[in-house]
Amino acid sequence: MLTASERHRLKKMAYGHKTPHQGRQRATIVLLAARGRSNARIAAQTRMHVDTVRTWRGRFVAGGLPALADRKRSGRPVSFSALQVAEVKALACQLPAETGTPLSRWSCPELAREVVARAIAPAISASTVRRWLKADAIKPWQHQSWIFIRDPDFRAKAARVLDLYARTFDGTLLDEDEYVISADEKTSIQARCRCHPTLAPGQARAMRVNHEYDRGGALAYLAAYDVHRARVFGRCEPQTGIVPFMNLATQVMTTEPYASARRVFWIVDNGSSHRGKKAIDRLTRMFPNAVMVHTPMHASWTNQIEIFFSIVQRKVVSPNDFTNLREVRDRLRAFEDRYNATAQPFQWRFTTSDLDELLARLDRHTLGQQEESSARPAA
Incomplete structure (x- = not known):
């Protein structure tokens, strides 16, 4: 027997416009089963295989509403390690001139070629590089002009x-x-x-x-x-x-x-x-x-x-x-x-006050760049 709460949530899943198609089918199976209908009749009414109806009735009985969701799958094995992803992002955050590459700025295809040339990965596509950079909002192909403060006063x-x-x-x-x-x-x-x-x-x-x-x-x-x-x-x-x-x-x-x-x-x-x-x-x-x-x-x-x-x-x-x-x-x-x-x-x-915060932020940025520059080994 379904509780009032379960029946309400199942009806919302079965008739909701934003519910995925598979979720609507599973909720419909459970609602029809609660009315005492057989698996064969439910399969004929929903145009699904009887084994599918049997499966979702059994899962609901065993686990309730949470059991109607998809189970976790192992998926395809990971092609790239976390270290490789980090190395690609670190390369994108370097100027091409610092790596000896004759480019003014990186693009995703150029980064993919450089990754293969450096043996960071045996093969990689530009779309994969783009997806990794997008996760951290890294866009090395863009540039912005700015002027460093030179006035001592x-x-x-x-x-x-x-x-x-x-x-x-x-x-x-x-x-x-x-x-x-x-x-x-x-x-x-x-x-x-x-x-x-x-x-x-x-x-x-x-x-x-x-x-x-x-x-x-x-x-x-x-x-x-x-x-x-x-x-x-x-x-x-x-x-x-x-x-x-x-x-x-x-x-x-x-x-x-x-x-x-x-x-x-x-x-x-x-x-x-x-x-x-x-x-x-x-x-x-x-x-x-x-x-x-x-x-x-x-x-x-x-x-x-x-x-x-x-x-x-x-x-x-x-x-x-x-x-x-x-x-x-x-x-x-x-x-x-x-x-x-x-x-x-x-x-x-x-x-x-905003001016003081801006100057303090610039000082921190300049100090960080100087420390990073001094920490790099000499070529």
């Missing part, structure tokens, strides 16, 4: 920028009449006139942009972004340089509330238009209430204007299809007005 410079985003400078909160401006240049925006008009998207069809184009020249787009008021000031120039950047500074600093502000902090990177002490003195000499603050070397990601430039690239420039440079200027100017009408300050969450 990286922490101090980056912390000063991050504090300004939090409306703090030298440990003191900014007043209401103090502002933070993030500025930079987006160079070489081209006017590409497509040889065939761009086709609008349609049903099950993306926008189509012709591959061939005529060059209509290029310009530089300079922009200054008020970090806390989410207001953009932009201008187009034939090229970047000291004069175009100072034109941008004049455009902002002669506009209220910046003209009469107590201090206006200008966050810039180390580009040639505003690099070093000379750029600081130049800006201060022309506008005494302006304070230039440089980001660390190779750390433009700390400058919020780069976020605005990424928006411009996605929403204004790409795909590049302009008749001439005047059309580029007009669209950039119109987009500034559209952006300023609805923009909100960026939700910048990277703080000095």
Whole structure:
């Protein structure tokens, strides 16, 4: 006799849409048997062999519901040892140049050939290597560019920028009449006139942009972004340089509330238009209430204007299809007005605490690499 719980679970197995076919058959056999039907009748009703019905009735009687699951099988003997798997993964984590292989990076077929050449295994397929690497998310065929921190004052410079985003400078909160401006240049925006008009998207069809184009020249787009008021000031120039950047500074600093502000902090990177002490003195000499603050070397990601430039690239420039440079200027100017009408300050969450954690993690990584390098035997 079945208990109420067993009957409920068997019905769920027999009629459930997500139950595997074999599980549904076995549950059906037990339910029919519980109604007092013979093996032959159950076999005829379920279109299974009578021996199959007898087997699963007997297993249920002996072991209950758990006995309806498949028994463990020994399976095919293991072809590769755990040591071989580890050696393949270790090889994938080495640069090909370190092994004397004339490759820039590993692929699964190349790793399979190298494994055989090193006698790690007599034969192995690329799919096997791929399956092993996937288990540990190892992808040696991919690469990512990065820049190592070289600025000795990286922490101090980056912390000063991050504090300004939090409306703090030298440990003191900014007043209401103090502002933070993030500025930079987006160079070489081209006017590409497509040889065939761009086709609008349609049903099950993306926008189509012709591959061939005529060059209509290029310009530089300079922009200054008020970090806390989410207001953009932009201008187009034939090229970047000291004069175009100072034109941008004049455009902002002669506009209220910046003209009469107590201090206006200008966050810039180390580009040639505003690099070093000379750029600081130049800006201060022309506008005494302006304070230039440089980001660390190779750390433009700390400058919020780069976020605005990424928006411009996605929403204004790409795909590049302009008749001439005047059309580029007009669209950039119109987009500034559209952006300023609805923009909100960026939700910048990277703080000095996050900076300290990042630098500590880089220090640990660098120390680990140095220890690993010193532990390797000399060639």
